[in-house]
Amino acid sequence: MLLPQNSSIFAARSIGRTADFLSTMSYSTLDVRQVGSTLVVELNRPEKLNALNRAMLDELEQLFSDAVLPVRYRAVIITGKGKAFAAGADIAELAACTGETGADFARRGQRVFARIESLPIPVIAAVGGYALGGGCELAMACHLRFAATTAVFGQPEVKLGIIPGYGGTQRLARLIGVARAVEFMLTGEHISAQRAYELGLVNRVFEPEKLLDETLAFCATLEMLPPRAIEAILRATYGVASARYDIEAEQFGLLCGTDDFREGTRAFLEKRTPTFTGR
Numbered sequence: 001m002l003l004p005q006n007s008s009i010f011a012a013r014s015i016g017r018t019a020d021f022l023s024t025m026s027y028s029t030l031d032v033r034q035v036g037s038t039l040v041v042e043l044n045r046p047e048k049l050n051a052l053n054r055a056m057l058d059e060l061e062q063l064f065s066d067a068v069l070p071v072r073y074r075a076v077i078i079t080g081k082g083k084a085f086a087a088g089a090d091i092a093e094l095a096a097c098t099g100e101t102g103a104d105f106a107r108r109g110q111r112v113f114a115r116i117e118s119l120p121i122p123v124i125a126a127v128g129g130y131a132l133g134g135g136c137e138l139a140m141a142c143h144l145r146f147a148a149t150t151a152v153f154g155q156p157e158v159k160l161g162i163i164p165g166y167g168g169t170q171r172l173a174r175l176i177g178v179a180r181a182v183e184f185m186l187t188g189e190h191i192s193a194q195r196a197y198e199l200g201l202v203n204r205v206f207e208p209e210k211l212l213d214e215t216l217a218f219c220a221t222l223e224m225l226p227p228r229a230i231e232a233i234l235r236a237t238y239g240v241a242s243a244r245y246d247i248e249a250e251q252f253g254l255l256c257g258t259d260d261f262r263e264g265t266r267a268f269l270e271k272r273t274p275t276f277t278g279r
Protein backbone atom coordinates (compact mmCIF):
# COMPACT_ATOMS: atom_id res chain seq x y z
CA MET A 1 0.00 0.00 0.00
CA LEU A 2 1.18 3.49 -0.77
CA LEU A 3 2.72 5.81 1.76
CA PRO A 4 2.01 9.54 1.43
CA GLN A 5 4.82 10.98 -0.67
CA ASN A 6 5.81 14.14 1.14
CA SER A 7 8.29 15.27 3.72
CA SER A 8 5.87 17.36 5.76
CA ILE A 9 6.39 15.21 8.85
CA PHE A 10 9.91 16.40 9.37
CA ALA A 11 9.19 19.97 8.45
CA ALA A 12 6.31 20.01 10.93
CA ARG A 13 8.40 18.31 13.62
CA SER A 14 11.26 20.71 13.21
CA ILE A 15 9.06 23.77 13.66
CA GLY A 16 7.55 22.20 16.76
CA ARG A 17 4.01 21.66 15.47
CA THR A 18 3.09 19.27 18.25
CA ALA A 19 -0.38 20.39 19.25
CA ASP A 20 -1.93 18.62 22.21
CA PHE A 21 -2.93 15.61 20.16
CA LEU A 22 -4.37 13.48 22.93
CA SER A 23 -6.64 16.16 24.36
CA THR A 24 -8.45 16.42 21.02
CA MET A 25 -9.26 12.70 20.91
CA SER A 26 -12.17 10.89 22.46
CA TYR A 27 -13.00 7.30 21.55
CA SER A 28 -15.54 4.74 22.72
CA THR A 29 -13.79 1.58 21.46
CA LEU A 30 -10.15 2.63 21.89
CA ASP A 31 -8.11 3.62 24.90
CA VAL A 32 -5.33 5.91 23.70
CA ARG A 33 -2.43 7.15 25.80
CA GLN A 34 1.08 8.56 25.44
CA VAL A 35 4.18 6.91 26.94
CA GLY A 36 7.28 8.96 26.15
CA SER A 37 7.16 9.57 22.44
CA THR A 38 5.10 6.42 21.78
CA LEU A 39 1.34 6.36 21.29
CA VAL A 40 -0.27 3.29 22.87
CA VAL A 41 -3.61 2.35 21.30
CA GLU A 42 -5.57 -0.25 23.23
CA LEU A 43 -8.55 -1.95 21.57
CA ASN A 44 -11.23 -1.66 24.20
CA ARG A 45 -14.18 -4.05 23.78
CA PRO A 46 -12.91 -6.81 26.09
CA GLU A 47 -16.40 -8.27 26.65
CA LYS A 48 -16.48 -9.13 22.92
CA LEU A 49 -12.76 -10.07 22.79
CA ASN A 50 -12.14 -6.73 21.00
CA ALA A 51 -14.02 -7.91 17.89
CA LEU A 52 -13.62 -5.25 15.23
CA ASN A 53 -17.02 -3.66 14.79
CA ARG A 54 -17.92 -0.68 12.60
CA ALA A 55 -17.37 1.82 15.43
CA MET A 56 -13.88 0.49 16.15
CA LEU A 57 -12.90 0.56 12.47
CA ASP A 58 -14.22 4.13 12.23
CA GLU A 59 -12.18 5.18 15.23
CA LEU A 60 -9.02 3.44 14.00
CA GLU A 61 -9.44 5.17 10.65
CA GLN A 62 -9.93 8.55 12.30
CA LEU A 63 -6.89 8.08 14.53
CA PHE A 64 -4.54 6.79 11.84
CA SER A 65 -5.67 9.38 9.30
CA ASP A 66 -4.72 12.27 11.57
CA ALA A 67 -1.76 14.04 10.01
CA VAL A 68 -0.56 15.18 13.44
CA LEU A 69 0.02 11.61 14.67
CA PRO A 70 3.37 10.97 12.94
CA VAL A 71 4.44 14.51 13.77
CA ARG A 72 3.76 14.10 17.46
CA TYR A 73 4.98 10.51 17.99
CA ARG A 74 7.95 8.36 17.00
CA ALA A 75 6.13 5.00 17.21
CA VAL A 76 2.70 3.48 17.80
CA ILE A 77 1.81 0.32 19.72
CA ILE A 78 -1.53 -1.38 19.09
CA THR A 79 -2.62 -3.80 21.79
CA GLY A 80 -5.83 -5.27 23.20
CA LYS A 81 -7.56 -4.98 26.56
CA GLY A 82 -8.34 -8.25 28.34
CA LYS A 83 -7.62 -11.76 27.10
CA ALA A 84 -7.65 -10.95 23.38
CA PHE A 85 -5.76 -8.76 20.96
CA ALA A 86 -8.81 -8.98 18.68
CA ALA A 87 -10.97 -12.04 17.87
CA GLY A 88 -11.74 -10.86 14.35
CA ALA A 89 -14.39 -8.87 12.54
CA ASP A 90 -17.56 -8.59 14.60
CA ILE A 91 -19.49 -11.67 13.46
CA ALA A 92 -22.82 -10.15 14.56
CA GLU A 93 -22.27 -7.33 12.03
CA LEU A 94 -20.60 -9.57 9.46
CA ALA A 95 -23.61 -11.90 9.45
CA ALA A 96 -25.71 -9.13 7.88
CA CYS A 97 -23.47 -9.00 4.77
CA THR A 98 -24.90 -10.14 1.44
CA GLY A 99 -23.44 -10.88 -1.98
CA GLU A 100 -24.08 -7.20 -2.75
CA THR A 101 -22.52 -5.64 0.36
CA GLY A 102 -19.74 -8.12 1.23
CA ALA A 103 -17.04 -6.67 -1.03
CA ASP A 104 -17.57 -3.20 0.44
CA PHE A 105 -17.34 -4.68 3.94
CA ALA A 106 -13.93 -6.09 3.01
CA ARG A 107 -12.75 -2.90 1.28
CA ARG A 108 -13.67 -0.88 4.37
CA GLY A 109 -11.35 -2.93 6.57
CA GLN A 110 -8.66 -3.02 3.87
CA ARG A 111 -8.71 0.79 3.73
CA VAL A 112 -8.30 1.20 7.49
CA PHE A 113 -5.49 -1.35 7.66
CA ALA A 114 -3.75 0.26 4.69
CA ARG A 115 -3.77 3.53 6.66
CA ILE A 116 -1.97 1.80 9.50
CA GLU A 117 0.57 0.13 7.22
CA SER A 118 1.28 3.39 5.41
CA LEU A 119 2.09 5.35 8.56
CA PRO A 120 5.64 6.75 8.20
CA ILE A 121 6.55 5.81 11.79
CA PRO A 122 6.80 2.20 13.07
CA VAL A 123 3.57 0.59 14.24
CA ILE A 124 4.00 -2.46 16.46
CA ALA A 125 1.29 -4.95 17.43
CA ALA A 126 1.70 -6.14 21.03
CA VAL A 127 -0.37 -9.33 21.01
CA GLY A 128 -1.21 -10.78 24.40
CA GLY A 129 -4.05 -13.16 23.52
CA TYR A 130 -6.31 -14.10 20.60
CA ALA A 131 -5.38 -12.54 17.26
CA LEU A 132 -7.89 -14.28 15.02
CA GLY A 133 -9.35 -13.39 11.63
CA GLY A 134 -9.40 -9.61 11.31
CA GLY A 135 -7.39 -9.45 14.54
CA CYS A 136 -4.55 -11.40 12.95
CA GLU A 137 -4.94 -9.22 9.85
CA LEU A 138 -4.69 -6.09 11.99
CA ALA A 139 -1.50 -7.42 13.58
CA MET A 140 -0.13 -8.13 10.10
CA ALA A 141 -0.92 -4.59 8.95
CA CYS A 142 1.43 -3.38 11.69
CA HIS A 143 5.11 -3.23 10.78
CA LEU A 144 6.21 -5.57 13.60
CA ARG A 145 4.47 -8.10 15.85
CA PHE A 146 5.59 -8.74 19.41
CA ALA A 147 3.67 -11.48 21.23
CA ALA A 148 3.20 -12.83 24.72
CA THR A 149 3.62 -16.57 25.22
CA THR A 150 -0.17 -16.59 25.73
CA ALA A 151 -0.94 -15.23 22.24
CA VAL A 152 -2.94 -17.31 19.78
CA PHE A 153 -3.00 -16.62 16.04
CA GLY A 154 -5.37 -17.89 13.36
CA GLN A 155 -7.31 -17.15 10.20
CA PRO A 156 -10.47 -19.19 10.94
CA GLU A 157 -12.69 -17.50 8.31
CA VAL A 158 -12.99 -20.71 6.29
CA LYS A 159 -15.07 -22.12 9.15
CA LEU A 160 -17.55 -19.29 8.58
CA GLY A 161 -17.73 -19.95 4.84
CA ILE A 162 -15.58 -16.92 3.90
CA ILE A 163 -11.92 -15.90 3.55
CA PRO A 164 -9.70 -13.29 5.21
CA GLY A 165 -10.97 -10.01 3.71
CA TYR A 166 -8.90 -7.28 5.39
CA GLY A 167 -5.72 -7.93 3.41
CA GLY A 168 -4.85 -11.20 5.14
CA THR A 169 -4.52 -13.31 2.00
CA GLN A 170 -1.79 -10.94 0.81
CA ARG A 171 0.06 -10.02 3.99
CA LEU A 172 0.13 -13.57 5.36
CA ALA A 173 1.74 -14.91 2.18
CA ARG A 174 4.25 -12.08 2.25
CA LEU A 175 5.19 -12.78 5.87
CA ILE A 176 5.35 -16.58 5.99
CA GLY A 177 5.40 -17.67 2.33
CA VAL A 178 2.58 -18.76 0.04
CA ALA A 179 2.50 -22.47 0.87
CA ARG A 180 2.39 -21.98 4.63
CA ALA A 181 -0.13 -19.13 4.29
CA VAL A 182 -2.48 -21.26 2.19
CA GLU A 183 -2.21 -24.15 4.65
CA PHE A 184 -2.91 -21.77 7.56
CA MET A 185 -6.01 -20.36 5.84
CA LEU A 186 -7.30 -23.76 4.65
CA THR A 187 -7.10 -25.33 8.11
CA GLY A 188 -8.28 -22.27 10.03
CA GLU A 189 -6.12 -23.66 12.85
CA HIS A 190 -5.07 -21.73 15.95
CA ILE A 191 -1.31 -21.56 16.53
CA SER A 192 0.75 -20.57 19.55
CA ALA A 193 3.04 -17.56 19.82
CA GLN A 194 6.03 -19.89 19.63
CA ARG A 195 4.79 -21.48 16.39
CA ALA A 196 3.99 -18.02 14.99
CA TYR A 197 7.56 -17.00 15.83
CA GLU A 198 8.97 -20.07 14.07
CA LEU A 199 6.87 -19.27 10.98
CA GLY A 200 8.05 -15.66 10.90
CA LEU A 201 4.62 -14.24 11.69
CA VAL A 202 5.88 -12.86 15.00
CA ASN A 203 9.14 -10.96 15.57
CA ARG A 204 9.65 -11.49 19.30
CA VAL A 205 8.00 -13.43 22.13
CA PHE A 206 7.90 -12.37 25.80
CA GLU A 207 6.33 -13.48 29.05
CA PRO A 208 2.87 -11.86 29.28
CA GLU A 209 3.78 -9.48 32.12
CA LYS A 210 6.75 -8.17 30.13
CA LEU A 211 5.06 -7.72 26.74
CA LEU A 212 4.12 -4.05 26.96
CA ASP A 213 7.27 -2.94 28.78
CA GLU A 214 9.50 -4.74 26.29
CA THR A 215 7.57 -3.26 23.37
CA LEU A 216 7.86 0.22 24.87
CA ALA A 217 11.58 -0.34 25.47
CA PHE A 218 11.97 -1.29 21.81
CA CYS A 219 10.15 1.88 20.78
CA ALA A 220 12.49 3.91 22.99
CA THR A 221 15.48 2.53 21.07
CA LEU A 222 13.93 3.85 17.85
CA GLU A 223 14.09 7.38 19.26
CA MET A 224 17.88 7.31 18.93
CA LEU A 225 17.73 6.42 15.24
CA PRO A 226 17.40 8.91 12.38
CA PRO A 227 13.67 9.33 11.67
CA ARG A 228 14.17 10.02 7.97
CA ALA A 229 15.94 6.68 7.55
CA ILE A 230 13.16 4.92 9.47
CA GLU A 231 10.55 6.50 7.22
CA ALA A 232 12.54 5.56 4.12
CA ILE A 233 12.73 1.91 5.26
CA LEU A 234 8.93 1.85 5.66
CA ARG A 235 8.31 3.55 2.30
CA ALA A 236 10.66 1.21 0.49
CA THR A 237 9.20 -1.89 2.15
CA TYR A 238 5.48 -1.08 1.87
CA GLY A 239 5.35 1.32 -1.05
CA VAL A 240 3.89 -0.99 -3.69
CA ALA A 241 0.13 -1.38 -3.90
CA SER A 242 -1.16 -4.74 -5.16
CA ALA A 243 -4.20 -5.44 -7.35
CA ARG A 244 -4.60 -8.69 -5.41
CA TYR A 245 -6.34 -6.80 -2.59
CA ASP A 246 -9.22 -6.18 -5.04
CA ILE A 247 -9.45 -9.89 -5.83
CA GLU A 248 -9.62 -10.63 -2.11
CA ALA A 249 -12.49 -8.15 -1.60
CA GLU A 250 -14.39 -9.50 -4.64
CA GLN A 251 -14.08 -13.12 -3.48
CA PHE A 252 -15.07 -12.14 0.06
CA GLY A 253 -18.17 -10.41 -1.34
CA LEU A 254 -19.19 -13.37 -3.49
CA LEU A 255 -18.92 -15.70 -0.49
CA CYS A 256 -21.17 -13.43 1.57
CA GLY A 257 -23.96 -14.38 -0.87
CA THR A 258 -23.71 -18.12 -0.14
CA ASP A 259 -25.77 -20.41 2.09
CA ASP A 260 -22.54 -21.67 3.68
CA PHE A 261 -21.66 -18.14 4.87
CA ARG A 262 -25.14 -17.72 6.39
CA GLU A 263 -24.84 -21.13 8.04
CA GLY A 264 -21.28 -20.48 9.32
CA THR A 265 -22.03 -17.11 10.92
CA ARG A 266 -25.41 -18.25 12.34
CA ALA A 267 -23.78 -21.34 13.84
CA PHE A 268 -21.17 -19.17 15.60
CA LEU A 269 -23.80 -16.81 17.01
CA GLU A 270 -26.01 -19.76 18.06
CA LYS A 271 -22.95 -21.52 19.59
CA ARG A 272 -23.32 -24.72 17.52
CA THR A 273 -21.33 -26.63 14.88
CA PRO A 274 -22.11 -25.55 11.29
CA THR A 275 -23.21 -27.93 8.52
CA PHE A 276 -21.93 -26.81 5.13
CA THR A 277 -23.65 -27.82 1.87
CA GLY A 278 -21.44 -26.17 -0.76
CA ARG A 279 -24.23 -23.81 -1.84
Ligand code: COA
Nearest residue numbers: 047048049051087088089090091092130132133134156157
Ligand atom coordinates in the same frame (compact mmCIF):
# COMPACT_ATOMS: atom_id res chain seq x y z
N1 COA B 1 -17.38 -11.32 16.68
C1 COA B 1 -18.36 -11.06 17.55
N2 COA B 1 -18.36 -11.50 18.82
C2 COA B 1 -17.32 -12.26 19.18
C3 COA B 1 -16.26 -12.58 18.32
C4 COA B 1 -16.32 -12.07 17.01
N3 COA B 1 -15.35 -12.30 16.12
N4 COA B 1 -15.38 -13.36 18.99
C5 COA B 1 -15.86 -13.50 20.23
N5 COA B 1 -17.04 -12.84 20.35
C6 COA B 1 -17.88 -12.72 21.53
C7 COA B 1 -18.64 -14.01 21.80
O1 COA B 1 -19.82 -14.09 21.01
C8 COA B 1 -18.94 -13.86 23.28
O2 COA B 1 -19.99 -12.95 23.42
P1 COA B 1 -21.17 -13.29 24.49
O3 COA B 1 -20.47 -13.38 25.83
O4 COA B 1 -22.09 -12.12 24.39
O5 COA B 1 -21.77 -14.61 24.07
C9 COA B 1 -17.69 -13.15 23.81
O6 COA B 1 -17.07 -12.51 22.67
C10 COA B 1 -16.67 -14.11 24.40
O7 COA B 1 -16.37 -15.09 23.41
P2 COA B 1 -16.49 -16.67 23.71
O8 COA B 1 -16.62 -17.36 22.39
O9 COA B 1 -17.55 -16.94 24.73
O10 COA B 1 -15.03 -16.92 24.34
P3 COA B 1 -14.22 -18.28 24.35
O11 COA B 1 -13.07 -18.03 25.26
O12 COA B 1 -15.12 -19.45 24.62
O13 COA B 1 -13.69 -18.45 22.84
C11 COA B 1 -12.67 -17.69 20.80
C12 COA B 1 -12.76 -17.54 22.34
C13 COA B 1 -11.77 -16.57 20.30
C14 COA B 1 -12.04 -19.05 20.47
C15 COA B 1 -14.07 -17.60 20.16
O14 COA B 1 -14.72 -16.44 20.67
C16 COA B 1 -14.05 -17.49 18.66
O15 COA B 1 -13.84 -18.48 17.98
N6 COA B 1 -14.33 -16.28 18.13
C17 COA B 1 -14.48 -16.06 16.69
C18 COA B 1 -13.15 -16.08 15.99
C19 COA B 1 -13.38 -15.92 14.50
O16 COA B 1 -13.96 -16.74 13.84
N7 COA B 1 -12.90 -14.80 13.98
C20 COA B 1 -12.99 -14.49 12.59
C21 COA B 1 -14.15 -13.58 12.34
S1 COA B 1 -14.24 -13.12 10.63
